[in-house]
Amino acid sequence: MTGRRPEPPEARAVQARDRRVLARLISMVENGDPRARPIQKALYPHTGHARIVGITGPLGVGKSSLVNALLGVLRARGVRVGIIGVDPTSPFSGGSVLGDRIRIDRAGGDEGVFFRSMASRGHTGGIAATTREVARLLDAFGMDIVLVETVGSGQVDVEIRRIASTSVVVLVPHLGDGVQSLKAGLFEIADVFTINKADLPGADGAARYLSEMTALGAGPDGWTPPVVQCSTVEGRGIEDLWKAVEAHEAFLDSGPGRARGEEARARAEIVDRVTGRIGLRLDGLLEENRELRELLGQVLDRSLDPGTASDRIYAALRHRL
Amino acid sequence: MPREKKEAPIRVLIAKPGLDGHDRGAKVVARALRDSGMEVIYVGLRQTPEAIVDSAIEEDVDLVGLSILSGAHMVLFPRILKLLKERRAADIPVFAGGIIPDEDARRLRRAGVKAIFGPGARLDEIVTTARSIARRHA
Ligand SMILES: Nc1nc2c(ncn2[C@@H]2O[C@H](COP(=O)(O)OP(=O)(O)OP(=O)(O)O)[C@@H](O)[C@H]2O)c(=O)[nH]1
Ligand SMILES: [Mg+2]
Numbered sequence: 001m002t003g004r005r006p007e008p009p010e011a012r013a014v015q016a017r018d019r020r021v022l023a024r025l026i027s028m029v030e031n032g033d034p035r036a037r038p039i040q041k042a043l044y045p046h047t048g049h050a051r052i053v054g055i056t057g058p059l060g061v062g063k064s065s066l067v068n069a070l071l072g073v074l075r076a077r078g079v080r081v082g083i084i085g086v087d088p089t090s091p092f093s094g095g096s097v098l099g100d101r102i103r104i105d106r107a108g109g110d111e112g113v114f115f116r117s118m119a120s121r122g123h124t125g126g127i128a129a130t131t132r133e134v135a136r137l138l139d140a141f142g143m144d145i146v147l148v149e150t151v152g153s154g155q156v157d158v159e160i161r162r163i164a165s166t167s168v169v170v171l172v173p174h175l176g177d178g179v180q181s182l183k184a185g186l187f188e189i190a191d192v193f194t195i196n197k198a199d200l201p202g203a204d205g206a207a208r209y210l211s212e213m214t215a216l217g218a219g220p221d222g223w224t225p226p227v228v229q230c231s232t233v234e235g236r237g238i239e240d241l242w243k244a245v246e247a248h249e250a251f252l253d254s255g256p257g258r259a260r261g262e263e264a265r266a267r268a269e270i271v272d273r274v275t276g277r278i279g280l281r282l283d284g285l286l287e288e289n290r291e292l293r294e295l296l297g298q299v300l301d302r303s304l305d306p307g308t309a310s311d312r313i314y315a316a317l318r319h320r321l
Numbered sequence: 322m323p324r325e326k327k328e329a330p331i332r333v334l335i336a337k338p339g340l341d342g343h344d345r346g347a348k349v350v351a352r353a354l355r356d357s358g359m360e361v362i363y364v365g366l367r368q369t370p371e372a373i374v375d376s377a378i379e380e381d382v383d384l385v386g387l388s389i390l391s392g393a394h395m396v397l398f399p400r401i402l403k404l405l406k407e408r409r410a411a412d413i414p415v416f417a418g419g420i421i422p423d424e425d426a427r428r429l430r431r432a433g434v435k436a437i438f439g440p441g442a443r444l445d446e447i448v449t450t451a452r453s454i455a456r457r458h459a
Binding site for chain 1: 330332362371376409
């Protein structure tokens with residue numbers, strides 16, 4: 001039965017743009033607090049309006065500065081902007097210094113902006129899952145655009161595709177050799193390339209190189225990522241960067257891209273959530289269940305290889321899935 | 322993979338309001354708080370009281386630490402405390418570091434600043450105090 005319950009008051013407060021309630025709810029989501037669930041559930045039908053744009057790239061290339069510059073462009077047009085800045089957690093202390101916010105200068109009390117810093121600390125289901133939920137809350141809060149800044153080394157940058165409809169990859173000229181040795185991965189991530197710090201020498205060369213690379217083959221969807229040069233210190237190229245983002249969004253709307261992307265993301269999210277829980281359950285069974293423990297023991301004393309052990313476990317569990 | 326159910330880390334905002342000086346002291350404190358396992362939202366120099374309060378609210382911090390060198394503390398701190406109150410965020414505790422004369426420190430404490438550290442304060446003392454005054458989520 002899907003009996004209609006009254007909306008939790010927090011859900012109504014978020015829609016009424018109560019900033020403290022939103023901020024607390026984000027903390028609950030970050031901390032895996034189960035009390036957030038009914039609120040998220042009530043808010044979900046009110047999401048889907050915001051466009052989520054990823055800004056990713058190596059350390060220090062100027063991602064936050066670009067976010068700040070884009071914020072200026074968007075606020076001047078009256079667009080409401082949510083921002084999520086993700087920074088790595090120190091593996092040693094579990095603490096972190098979250099510094100993306102330092103680059104943001106905005107009018108005090110501007111209600112059309114909500115910036116949240118997030119540490120990549122051990123989120124259940126991974127940082128991408130939490131980021132997606134937080135972006136959704138900003139969407140329900142009434143933001144038109146959610147910018148997600150992530151550092152592009154490791155998992156997060158690849159996972160940005162699972163959250164954002166447009167991903168901007170930020171590079172700088174003096175990555176010179178870097179640009180040429182770019183992991184193929186970046187080309188799969190990028191819907192738009194930015195060469196930031198174009199006030200420094202080498203920007204034209206880097207842009208040309210990237211353009212040649214992207215021209216080699218449009219992606220499977222038929223989109224060729226444009227390459228935009230920017231300088232946040234000179235305030236140059238920012239409008240062009242946003243135009244490129246809008247062009248990609250328009251491209252998605254003009255063909256099957258939007259629907260395909262949304263379906264792929266929804267599928268991935270469901271698969272992640274369910275496999276996450278199955279994984280936890282299985283891990284528990286390896287502890288509790290005698291037969292599974294025996295198989296584990298055989299792997300440990302090398303009388304059985306992990307592949308065969310897994311095949312057996314899968315075969316035993318399959319009919320229950 | 323099962324993840325350890327860990328306690329949520331304390332979130333603290335570190336800012337240096339006012340127009341003068343450098344933020345070396347604030348950075349050192351930020352790092353010490355991080356090393357004790359906190360999540361430090363570092364916003365650095367030249368923050369207006371309005372921006373500091375925006376940040377404290379959006380980041381849902383448990384604590385705000387303000388470093389100050391100029392003589393403007395008697396204007397800036399009361400302003401920040403007042404804004405927090407106006408925006409229904411007076412439950413977020415504020416502590417201060419910097420060169421603040423004793424008489425001013427007394428007045429600031431009375432106005433609601435939870436702790437004040439002079440330039441000679443030890444880092445472990447700051448960390449311990451910060452931890453003890455931090456608001457914890459229910
Ligand atoms: N020359 C030049 N420097 C820039 C430009 N944009 C940013 N910077 C500088 O680059 C440094 C890093 O800028 P951020 O915006 O913090 O870079 P980021 O990529 O967000 O950094 P992380 O979040 O630490 O990875 C700062 O010192 C900026 O002043 C630019 O267009 N030109
Ligand atoms: Mg940054």
